Amino acid sequence: MWINYEHSDLIRLFGSVPDLTAPEEVQEYMYVAEDERGVKLVFCFSTFGKTCNISLSYDGSEDSVLFETALKNVEYFRTEGEYWEYLRIHQTRAEKDYIIHFRPNLFISHE
Numbered sequence: 001m002w003i004n005y006e007h008s009d010l011i012r013l014f015g016s017v018p019d020l021t022a023p024e025e026v027q028e029y030m031y032v033a034e035d036e037r038g039v040k041l042v043f044c045f046s047t048f049g050k051t052c053n054i055s056l057s058y059d060g061s062e063d064s065v066l067f068e069t070a071l072k073n074v075e076y077f078r079t080e081g082e083y084w085e086y087l088r089i090h091q092t093r094a095e096k097d098y099i100i101h102f103r104p105n106l107f108i109s110h111e
Helices: 007-014
Strands: 028-034 039-046 051-058 065-071 074-080 086-091 098-101 107-110
Touching (some): 007 028
Antiparallel strands (some): 039 051, 074 086, 086 098
């Protein structure tokens, strides 16, 4: 199995195509977003590995990490909101999902 998501939805949400972090057939991708406050999101995932890494930092430096997590058994990503404001990340058998909020500013919640 693999992570269920719409590639075009992520491109619209992040405003760019992803960087490949491995050969294309491995299907490991990285997206980056930054808000007007200088908060930077790095979102990496492996489609076949069903893993996802999320890092939120200020100014993009390792010394200023605000939040970081590695998720396993990711079942799906889904964009939500009238104007593509959120990305919901669901893990198999998890009671709560991680939500990446893009607008008005970048932040992460666990609901």
